[in-house]
Amino acid sequence: MGNLSTPISVQKLQTALHAKAKAEAGYRFYALYDKIYREDVLAHAYAQCRSNRGAPGVDRQDFAAVEAYGVQRWLGELALALRQESYRPEPIRRVFIPKANGKLRPLGISTLRDRVCMTAAMLMLEPIFEADLPSEQYAYRPGRNAQQAVIEVEERLHRGQTDVVDADLADYFGSIPHAELMLSLARRIVDRRVLHLIQMWLECPAEETD
Template sequence: MGNLSTPIRVQKLQMALHAKAKAEAGYRFYALYDKIYREDVLAHAYAQCRSNKGAPGVDRQDFAEVEAYGVQKWLGELALAPRQETYRPDPIRRVFIPKANGKLRPLGISTLRDRVCMTAAMLVLEPIFEADLPPEQYAYRAGRNAQQAVIEVEERLHRGQTDVVDADLADYFGSIATSDVPANDPGAARNWRWRPSLRCIARACLRISSVSFWMK
């Protein structure tokens, strides 16, 4: 969730969401959508995207252009679409990266606008997802990594748990039914109020994931 660079107000929001989700597994969150376009959440989402750099999307807009225009003004205009529930993601720019075996790996590049919106959604939703995930899960979780997973595997082997199941899902994000995103996500039991714009943000994440495994 938060770290030293996360603004205090955003940290407090994340901690409150996580604590509530952890304490009440069946709690229904009805007032999450307005948190995504909060000024401090969008500003931190922009800062995270800025630190990750990345190439421009289909509109070719880069960080230099945004900063020349004025970050605060740009974020204020960006907030209007989700606030008015008219947000729709832009098309994804697809490029292909050569692999060592001679094949090409597809890479999906979203616009800065979409990246910031998706990151803002992640800042709000991740603390709730974290409360629902089992402690044995290490992939794509904040503060966890593959090295920690290896250590746990070693500990379990020493305890005599020697059966291993190796499985992989082919093209999961490319084949998931995005029309049923709320029903498919691990937090669906909490019955969030999925508004159309939030569904669009979630589907945009899945669209990018299907070509570049964007999901954190």
Template sequence: MQHALYRSAKADPGRRFHALGDKIQRRDVLRRAWAMVRANNGAPGVDRTTLAGVEEYGIDRLLGELADELRQGKYRPLPARRVLIPKPGVRDERRPLSIPTVRDRIVQAARSVRIGVLRGRVGSLEHLLWYANINGLSLARATATARAWPGHGGGSW
């Protein structure tokens, strides 16, 4: 799916992708997101669910429940667990680190799979998202504004 959307975006730079939100609830996207989360091997969040715990519970069962929650609009992320970790290169100082739950990391990864499609069209998607966030704009409005920036000449957005 991601490759097909990428090819479509490259073939028609003016094409709009309005309904990408429904793509994150697909089994193949959630399965790929699980693989990304599993490969990262992170710590448990506030619910204390580990990756091994998810495997014991059943990956397909969890992904099915997540897909249903996303489809029905009932998915709500849990608060992130905050821990203090040492600052690199600074003795006796710590910085906060937020650790989301495994379920929330799967949804975040699924969204990044979906957004990854747009990377072929946007030079710096992170910059565009940052610009939208600090100015309280939707991604569509930020994109329209970015097209008018001097030196971008319409850009590839």
């Protein structure tokens, strides 16, 4: 997510979560929710979203509007809503992007408020689930890229591992069964408030506003 460096305080928290998950494969985390609305975590989540830019959601609020309002004030109100458990996500704005083959690809755009909240949750969850992933998995992982995957494939070919499966999953993320996803999360997370957050995001309706 851009070239932002993670603040030391957030790094320490992520390192502790990862170390605990790595040391105890069966450990289930029960006190994560309050870390999502920590001031440093939300501030870093906002900075990451800001660096990614992106279009506004259904409320049409953009970064310029947030900065005119006051970022600290805006983040403070989000933290309060999370702490009081009054936070509710907005519907997802759906737009259609033309593909090279002439078809349209649907794209869901969350509001800035929801994106910041999701990013804060990701900052806490990613170190935990990273501990469970095999070393040869490269997709959608921090610090890993396609070039590294190609190098590993070459090394395996040189070792005589020549069987290859070529697969392309259509609409993978849009077709993940939510119930099974929540069960997978619950394998590591027992904090009901975190699970409720994720469930709300999964159930967000989409609105075609354009």
